[in-house]
Amino acid sequence: VLELRDRVLVFGRRVWRIGADDPRRAVHGLKVGLALALVSVFYYTRPLYDGVGGAAMWAVLTVVVVFEYTVGGCVYKGFNRAFATASAGVVALGVHWIASKSGDEVEPFIRSGSVFLLAAMATFSRFIPTVKARFDYGVTIFILTYSLVAVSGYRVGALLAMAQQRVSTISIGVSICIAVCTLICPVWAGQELHRATARNMEKLAGAVEACVEDYFAAEDEASNKQPSSKAEGYKCVINSKASEDSQANLARWEPGHGGFAFRHPYAQYRNVGAAMRHCAYCVEALSGCVRSAEIQAAPASTRRLLADACTRVAARCAGVLRAASTSVAEMTTSRGLDLAVGDMNAAVQELQDDLRALPSKLLLAEATAGSALVGAAQLFTITSLLIEVSARIEGVVDA
Amino acid sequence: VLELRDRVLVFGRRVWRIGADDPRRAVHGLKVGLALALVSVFYYTRPLYDGVGGAAMWAVLTVVVVFEYTVGGCVYKGFNRAFATASAGVVALGVHWIASKSGDEVEPFIRSGSVFLLAAMATFSRFIPTVKARFDYGVTIFILTYSLVAVSGYRVGALLAMAQQRVSTISIGVSICIAVCTLICPVWAGQELHRATARNMEKLAGAVEACVEDYFAAEDEASNKQPSSKAEGYKCVINSKASEDSQANLARWEPGHGGFAFRHPYAQYRNVGAAMRHCAYCVEALSGCVRSAEIQAAPASTRRLLADACTRVAARCAGVLRAASTSVAEMTTSRGLDLAVGDMNAAVQELQDDLRALPSKLLLAEATAGSALVGAAQLFTITSLLIEVSARIEGVVDA
Secondary structure, eight states: HHHHHHHHHHHHHHHHHHHHHHHHHHHHHHHHHHHHHHHHHHHHHHHHHHHHHGGHHHHHHHHHOOOOHHHHHHHHHHHHHHHHHHHHHHHHHHHHHHHHSTTTTHHHHHHHHHHHHHHHHHHTTTTHHHHHHHHHHHHHHHHHHHHHHHHHHOOOSSSHHHHHHHHHHHHHHHHHHHHHHHSSSOOOOOHHHHHHHHHHHHHHHHHHHHHHHHHHTTTTOOTTOOOOOGGGHHHHHHHHHHHHHHHHHTTOOOOBBBTBBBHHHHHHHHHHHHHHHHHHHHHHHHHHHHHHHSHHHHHHHHHHHHHHHHHHHHHHHHHHHHHHHHHHHHHHOOOHHHHHHHHHHHHHHHHHHHHHSSSSGGGHHHHHHHHHHHHHHHHHHHHHHHHHHHHHHHHHHHH | HHHHHHHHHHHHHHHHHHHOOOOOHHHHHHHHHHHHHHHHHHSSSSSHHHHGGGGHHHHHHHHHOOOSHHHHHHHHHHHHHHHHHHHHHHHHHHHHHHHSSOOOOTTHHHHHHHHHHHHHHHHOOOOOOOOHHHHHHHHHHOOOOOOOHHTTTTTTTTTTHHHHHHHHHHHHHHHHHHHHHSSSSSOOHHHHHHHHHHHHHHHHHHHHHHHHHHHHHTTTTTTSSSGGGGGGGGHHHHTTTTHHHHHHHHTTTTOOOOBBBBTTTTHHHHHHHHHHHHHHHHHHHHHHHHHHHHHSOOOOOHHHHHHHHHHHHHHHHHHHHHHHHHHHHHHHOOOHHHHHHHHHHHHHHHHHHHHHOOGGGGGHHHHHHHHHHHHHHHHHHHHHHHHHHHHHHHHHHHH
């Protein structure tokens, strides 16, 4: 029993942490509850209930299904649901008219056949990338509505009234959702994406610095083998692709808010993200070298020869990334960024000169130290790529 | 008009290619159509329709929402939907009983209050990682059913009958889905995962070889700068995380099939995948080096000194990966894998010796050639890590 209580306590603490880390999550839960409570008012107040009737159920259903964490997600689903329901309803009414004109014998075959065909085609269309990205949910709803209307038309008389009711209840649900989602502590997918991009740049900058520092610090205190948590920062960047893609997809649906216009170039964030990942892969390789170098370390004397230049390159790389991060955060093209790039290039040049001047008898040792060096030289290439991309985004954002 | 026709043609060809690349996608579309047509039979045949009544709509709804591409996805959604509906129904009936005993004044508040509380809690619980991975869909359905039953209890008299009908129609829908999904050309998430893992290993092996070959070939024909498509194979591996995770999640729900038992250790695939990605990051860094080396190439003489050893290491690395791939594909622990690892280690040792013997006056050139070398040495570290993991999986799979 005690063990069970402990487990519950541990679980409870973990859940509490999830909420405490990001209070917006708890707020999101409350928002869903609020939206549902609002919809249920339609059931309790007599005039409203008479207006929509038993179909009020559809409004509840819509709220549950459409409500999403970000505004973009909510608008995306709401729009898809409304549009797909309407279009499927129109098509279904057309088929219904044809089916009801034909004989009683053929009618079920026409209905089922059309459902079969349309469902197969629509499902297949979900494999097309553009459809998948923008209308995935809409296609599901299209199939749903179409088959409901087309099939139930066989038994239900007042199909038109039913369709009308459905449309009105769904629009009630969607508008409640969007209102609650947008007006109470909104979470904008675009803003999230923006912040995540700037934060990832910071993390990457920290990781570059920490990695090189770790390498040269290891000689002083060999006991302290734990890689610093800062050096792990690149891992977030590496795994950011999926969330970035979905956020960019959802952000497209958002109306203008804060500093973001309606047609904010969100695709650029994806490019920057890709460049950052490209950079993060290199940092990962670099940190792998640092870790294996700790096992078979080069003589301290050789290291010291390059320590200065390497550290400087790393610091400058980090500086460029930080400058890019602030310029993204503030959506401005700063002179600071260009200066930082210049500094970095100078530092890399210096490092290359140092390397050339390295006494040749230290060749073997150099091969090991070279790993960090090569990594840095390579980082330079990719960082400059990153800068190009981020410079491009500035141009677009400020245009 | 001509331009429009051209566009339609291009689009049509693209769609056709999607289907031709993987005919199972087209089959999936047909399966959805079939399942819907089967459900609609409930509307047309009198005895069946009398059995379930107007609630047959729920069966249609279930089919549309539950049907997924893989068997695992279908079972996951079906199970979640059935279980969540049943549990939410029970809770809702309890609250309904309490609410109906209280006065008319308080009743709406109890109902809405409970909806608000439960919805908020359930929505929040979706942020907990374990719940997210296994019961995300179930939570949505729980909220949905609970609010439908609890709220409509205010107006509808025969709540119990309604709940019963819902459960029976949903179980009809779920069983039709699972039957069609499993019996007609099933797509097993576990098998997909298995194949993708083996295929990714092959690709990685090809990329390692191609990269090193490109580097040493560039000197012979500098005109041919295009990186071979084989060398790009690692990109698939890098981006495989999201699909691997979701497949491993879904595969857990699948019953035994083919060589896969019910509790097949799918989590191991994720470990292997992570190790492969780890390896792919290095390959990415390596290929970055190769590309930048093409701009400021080392003297051909230096390169030739190391070409043999480097190519051998790359070939052996690829050999190990291929051996691991076949042993994963056949789910056996082969002696061949151990031999391949031994070969690779010997080749790496040779390369290190060659490096040491390199004349010291070629230091500068070495720094550039070293990039490929260091990459290879590092690849070695990580490949051996990969082998460890894959050796572990063999043990688990065959146990």
